[in-house]
Amino acid sequence: MAQNTLTPASTQEDTLKWVANEYYDLNGVHYDVLRDPPTPLEFLRLVRIARPVLMKHSEAPDAMSRWSNEYLTDRMGDSPISIAVTPNGRADAITVGRDGRQYFAEPHVEKMTMRAFLDKITAELCGMNAEDNGEVLYLQSQNGNLYTAQYFDLSAEAETSEYGPLREDVPCENLWCSDALDKSPDAVNLWIGNSASVTSIHSDPYENIYTVVRGAKHFTLFPPTEGWCLSERTYPHASYVRSQATGQLELVPSPPGTPGVRWSSVLDPTNSSALPAEVHPISITVRAGETLYLPAGWWHYVRQSEVTIAVNYWYDMESRGMAWVWLNFLRGLREPPPGNEEGSGRDPDHTFS
Amino acid sequence: MAQNTLTPASTQEDTLKWVANEYYDLNGVHYDVLRDPPTPLEFLRLVRIARPVLMKHSEAPDAMSRWSNEYLTDRMGDSPISIAVTPNGRADAITVGRDGRQYFAEPHVEKMTMRAFLDKITAELCGMNAEDNGEVLYLQSQNGNLYTAQYFDLSAEAETSEYGPLREDVPCENLWCSDALDKSPDAVNLWIGNSASVTSIHSDPYENIYTVVRGAKHFTLFPPTEGWCLSERTYPHASYVRSQATGQLELVPSPPGTPGVRWSSVLDPTNSSALPAEVHPISITVRAGETLYLPAGWWHYVRQSEVTIAVNYWYDMESRGMAWVWLNFLRGLREPPPGNEEGSGRDPDHTFS
Numbered sequence: 196m197a198q199n200t201l202t203p204a205s206t207q208e209d210t211l212k213w214v215a216n217e218y219y220d221l222n223g224v225h226y227d228v229l230r231d232p233p234t235p236l237e238f239l240r241l242v243r244i245a246r247p248v249l250m251k252h253s254e255a256p257d258a259m260s261r262w263s264n265e266y267l268t269d270r271m272g273d274s275p276i277s278i279a280v281t282p283n284g285r286a287d288a289i290t291v292g293r294d295g296r297q298y299f300a301e302p303h304v305e306k307m308t309m310r311a312f313l314d315k316i317t318a319e320l321c322g323m324n325a326e327d328n329g330e331v332l333y334l335q336s337q338n339g340n341l342y343t344a345q346y347f348d349l350s351a352e353a354e355t356s357e358y359g360p361l362r363e364d365v366p367c368e369n370l371w372c373s374d375a376l377d378k379s380p381d382a383v384n385l386w387i388g389n390s391a392s393v394t395s396i397h398s399d400p401y402e403n404i405y406t407v408v409r410g411a412k413h414f415t416l417f418p419p420t421e422g423w424c425l426s427e428r429t430y431p432h433a434s435y436v437r438s439q440a441t442g443q444l445e446l447v448p449s450p451p452g453t454p455g456v457r458w459s460s461v462l463d464p465t466n467s468s469a470l471p472a473e474v475h476p477i478s479i480t481v482r483a484g485e486t487l488y489l490p491a492g493w494w495h496y497v498r499q500s501e502v503t504i505a506v507n508y509w510y511d512m513e514s515r516g517m518a519w520v521w522l523n524f525l526r527g528l529r530e531p532p533p534g535n536e537e538g539s540g541r542d543p544d545h546t547f548s
Numbered sequence: 549m550a551q552n553t554l555t556p557a558s559t560q561e562d563t564l565k566w567v568a569n570e571y572y573d574l575n576g577v578h579y580d581v582l583r584d585p586p587t588p589l590e591f592l593r594l595v596r597i598a599r600p601v602l603m604k605h606s607e608a609p610d611a612m613s614r615w616s617n618e619y620l621t622d623r624m625g626d627s628p629i630s631i632a633v634t635p636n637g638r639a640d641a642i643t644v645g646r647d648g649r650q651y652f653a654e655p656h657v658e659k660m661t662m663r664a665f666l667d668k669i670t671a672e673l674c675g676m677n678a679e680d681n682g683e684v685l686y687l688q689s690q691n692g693n694l695y696t697a698q699y700f701d702l703s704a705e706a707e708t709s710e711y712g713p714l715r716e717d718v719p720c721e722n723l724w725c726s727d728a729l730d731k732s733p734d735a736v737n738l739w740i741g742n743s744a745s746v747t748s749i750h751s752d753p754y755e756n757i758y759t760v761v762r763g764a765k766h767f768t769l770f771p772p773t774e775g776w777c778l779s780e781r782t783y784p785h786a787s788y789v790r791s792q793a794t795g796q797l798e799l800v801p802s803p804p805g806t807p808g809v810r811w812s813s814v815l816d817p818t819n820s821s822a823l824p825a826e827v828h829p830i831s832i833t834v835r836a837g838e839t840l841y842l843p844a845g846w847w848h849y850v851r852q853s854e855v856t857i858a859v860n861y862w863y864d865m866e867s868r869g870m871a872w873v874w875l876n877f878l879r880g881l882r883e884p885p886p887g888n889e890e891g892s893g894r895d896p897d898h899t900f901s
Contacts, residue, residue, distance in 0.1 A: 207558060217873045236589045240730060243596045244869035377593060420870075516597035517773075520570045521874060 208423065211525070212473060215420040222246065222418070224477045235374035238488075242375060242402065245490040245518075247416055247477065253484040258364035259408045260484075262504055264313045270360045271309035277336050277357060278312050280305050281435055282444050284331035288395035289430055289458055289534070292446045296535050298433035299456035302333070303444055305437075316389045316502055328443065333392040339382030341506065342367045347379035358385055369404050369508045376402065376510050386505040394497040396425060396459045400522065401509040403489040407481045410503030415465050416477040419492040419525045424474040425459040427526070428534030432456050457531055464496050481505075492522040561776065564878070565826060568773040575599065575771070577830045588727035591841075595728060595755065598843040598871075600769055600830065606837040611717035612761045613837070615857055617666045623713045624662035630689050630710060631665050633658050634788055635797050637684035641748035642783055642811055642887070645799045649888050651786035652809035655686070656797055658790075669742045669855055681796065686745040692735030694859065695720045700732035711738055722757050722861045729755065729863050739858045747850035749778060749812045753875065754862040756842040760834045763856030768818050769830040772845040772878045777827040778812040780879070781887030785809050810884055817849045834858075845875040 201213055226247040233241065233250075241248050253260075279286045279302035286302035316332050336357075339346075345354040346367060356362060368379050381401065398419065405412070417425065432449040461469050464476060481487045489495060491512035512518060554566055579600040586594065586603075594601050606613075632639045632655035639655035668685050689710075692699075698707040699720060709715060721732050734754065751772065758765070770778065785802040814822050817829060834840045842848060844865035865871060 201560060205560060207554060207563070210560070210563060214873060214877055217876065218870065221872060222868060236592060236728070239589060239592050239596070243592070243866065246869060375589070420873075513596065515575060516599060517571065517874060519574060520567060520773075521870060523570065524567055 211420075211423040214525070215418075215423065215473060218418060218420040219475055224475055226477060226479065233371055235371050238371050239375035241488065242490065245492075246418075247414075247479060247490065247493065248488040249479055249481065250486040250488065252486075256364070256366065259506070262364070262408055264317065264502075267361070268308075268310040268313060271358070272360070273308055274357065274360070275306035276309055276312065276334065277304050277340075278307055279303070279333045279335050280437075280444065281331050281333075282329060284333070284391040284393055285395060286333060286335060286392070287397075288393075289460065289462060290433075290446060292433060292448060294448075296448075297430055298446060298448060299430040299458050300446055301432070301434040302335075303435035303437055304336075312387070313502075316387070316391075319389055319391055330444065331391040332388070334385060334387040335392075335394075337382070337384045337386075339384065341365055341385050342380065342383040344379070344381050361385065365506055372402070372404050372508065372510060376513075378510060380508045381511050382509045384507050384509070386507065387502070388499055389502050390498065390500055392499065394495070396461060396464050396494055396496040398422065398492050398494045398526075399509070400491055400512050400519075402491050402512055404486060404508040404510070405481065405489060406486040406506050407483050408504040408506060409483050411480055411482045411500040412487075412503060412505060413498045413500070414477075414479045414481065414487065414489070415496040416479065416489070417464070417474065417494040419494070419522055421474050422494060422525050424471050425461050425464070425494060427457050427531040428460045429455040429457050429531050430534040455533075458534070459494070460534060464494075491518070492525075564773075564776040567878070568771075568776065568826060571771060571773040572828055577828055579830060579832065586724055588724045591724050592728040594841065595843065598845075599771075600767075600832060600843065600846065601841040602832055602834065603839040603841065605839075609717070609719065612859070615717070615761055617670065617855075620714070621661075621663040621666060624711070625713070626661055627710065627713070628659035629662055629665065629687065630657050630693075631660055632656070632686045632688050633790075633797065634684050634686075635682065637686070637744040637746055638748060639686060639688060639745070640750075641746075642813065642815060643786075643799060645786060645801060647801075649801075650783055651799060651801060652783040652811050653799055654785070654787040655688075656788035656790055657689075665740070666855075669740070669744075672742055672744055683797065684744040685741070687738060687740035688745075688747075690735070690737045690739075692737065694718055694738050695733065695736040697732070697734045714738065718859055725755070725757050725861065725863060729866075731863060733861045734864050735862045737860050737862070739860065740855070741852060742855050743852055745852065747848070749814060749817050749847055749849040751775065751845050751847045751879075752862070753844055753865050753872075755844050755865055757839060757861040757863070758834065758842060759839040759859050760836050761857040761859060762836050764833055764835045764853040765840075765856060765858060766851045766853070767830075767832045767834065767840065767842070768849040769832065769842070770817070770827065770847040772847070772875055774827050775847060775878050777824050778814050778817070778847060780810050780884040781813045782808040782810050782884050783887040808886075811887070812847070813887060817847075844871070845878075 201210060226249060227241060229248060229250045230252060232252050281302045288300060289297050290300040292298050312332060341356055341358050341362060343354050345351045367383065373379055432453045433446050435444045436447045438445050463469060479487060554563060579602060580594060582601060582603045583605060585605050634655045641653060642650050643653040645651050665685060665687065694709055694711050694715060696707050698704045726732055785806045786799050788797045789800045791798050816822060832840060
């Protein structure tokens with residue numbers, strides 16, 4: 196149990212619990228809600244505190260409010276776009292393979308037109324996707340699919356984007372954030388999916404400005420101090436591959452020697468029975484026109500309603516000072532144990548069945 | 549020794565060393581030097597990193613550059629001011645009492661005129677203070693002697709200052725700092741002393757803007773992560789009292805039940821043999837017209853050249869977010885042991901002789 200005072204005999208887990216408890220005592224589950232755009236100075240004050248902020252003002256310019264299926268289809272034409280495909284809507288998540296072992300599963304990526312993609316994710320919602328064998332599609336390439344850091348590097352060659360025709364609708368940076376942090380984004384990403392896709396819980400070393408354009412995103416958040424509750428393990432890597440024989444997706448383990456992936460063993464952090472009592476999740480729904488500031492290192496699990504479109508801006512976190520050390524401290528007290536040993540995951544039978 | 553990877557078997561000291569080592573690897577002993585006043589946004593970026601900053605531009609308004617002994621004497625007239633008096637120039641420092649025990653010693657405070665005070669600290673420098681039995685005077689009341697938080701509280705009664713006649717020369721706040729932090733100072737202090745006074749190493753939970761008006765201050769700084777190197781102990785409290793019988797200052801232990809004072813047992817952190825090898829002090833000299841930003845929680849030991857005058861602005865540190873938790877973590881892993889047990893202080897024979 197957490198202690199009020201640490202002693203030389205305290206264990207590493209005692210220390211992490213002490214830090215998490217002190218942090219919760221000071222901050223609770225509070226997050227700020229803004230009605231107007233912040234100035235760079237106001238925003239930097241919030242970044243310094245590093246708590247989530249829900250911004251109710253519309254950050255998306257008018258051009259993005261026009262992003263109907265028809266508009267997107269018309270703008271993108273026959274250009275192929277890269278879409279993640281999984282049998283279960285869980286790309287980049289812990290999944291049981293045919294051998295009964297748990298893997299960190301990367302999605303299969305297929306090229307298709309925007310029209311085909313939007314038709315499928317809209318049809319899925321209506322239960323009309325039987326012809327796809329229940330496969331779930333998600334535009335989540337998250338490699339700076341709208342703008343990469345190279346875009347801002349005037350000395351580099353011009354980069355291209357699969358979504359070039361949409362660029363004129365999307366500002367290449369968030370001005371109050373860029374001015375506050377004194378840098379341009381490292382990546383700007385377009386996300387389109389439906390309620391069948393879930394983003395498993397993880398944290399990123401980026402300041403994240405996340406604007407919902409259509410639909411709604413449901414975030415379940417945990418501060419960096421509660422990472423210890425999320426039971427990271429090291430899982431073997433695997434990828435979905437479409438079998439040429441059957442046409443079905445199969446989870447194929449990566450070759451021996453592929454580095455393992457450190458990932459939370461908590462599959463559904465909205466299920467409180469999967470978590471220790473000391474955890475304090477924060478639920479925030481971000482609706483069309485709203486923006487979430489998600490500080491670097493915060494753990495997030497994300498679901499979405501219907502067809503949801505979002506654009507996010509990742510900014511490199513500040514590496515000077517203490518922030519990087521603390522995030523490493525909170526995650527890196529020890530190498531996580533392997534994910535396929537008895538008791539290594541929380542209720543795997545339930546969650547993987 | 550510090551470890552690259554912590555394990556469940558790591559001790560608390562291992563953990564602190566790991567954090568200190570990671571922090572040093574990332575930040576070294578770097579500090580920024582500014583030639584021009586920062587904007588509030590530029591300053592807040594520096595506050596966020598929480599490293600010292602030396603500002604070479606003159607922050608003191610012209611009025612303060614006129615602060616000769618004659619000017620100060622003329623402005624202050626016969627008003628009594630509170631001056632700390634010690635036999636050794638070590639107010640608020642660990643000192644051996646007549647019983648051979650170590651105490652945290654508060655200075656005797658005497659009232660005198662600015663003229664008498666300045667005459668004495670100027671004469672001390674010339675070896676002309678034999679008539680004072682070698683006593684050392686320091687204007688260091690540090691209770692918001694120029695402006696207190698009450699000054700900024702429009703609903704409170706007007707407060708008074710011993711240095712009221714000097715207020716018109718001293719801005720009540722530092723505008724770029726107040727705007728950056730979105731608050732007014734908690735205290736603004738005048739400091740006047742000479743090279744006979746030394747400030748023992750300690751840290752404050754305040755953001756500190758320290759402007760030197762005359763002379764020079766020599767800071768020896770340690771980041772909050774290296775607090776473990778400074779070997780805090782809990783010392784009994786004592787105060788200097790002037791004996792009515794002899795007229796001499798005597799160190800009088802406070803009554804039983806007076807809380808002990810947590811203080812570093814390192815008396816001279818510029819003496820590297822008094823410190824473990826893992827420590828990385830930063831030396832910064834702040835000269836007339838220059839300003840030091842000293843982030844909350846940084847350990848500082850301060851000496852001065854000749855007669856030195858300074859004004860500092862203390863701002864409450866940000867209590868939301870992680871900063872407060874981390875400072876407590878770095879200092880509060882355990883209650884420090886008593887300061888009068890064998891091996892409790894570093895080389896006490898040398899340093900107290």
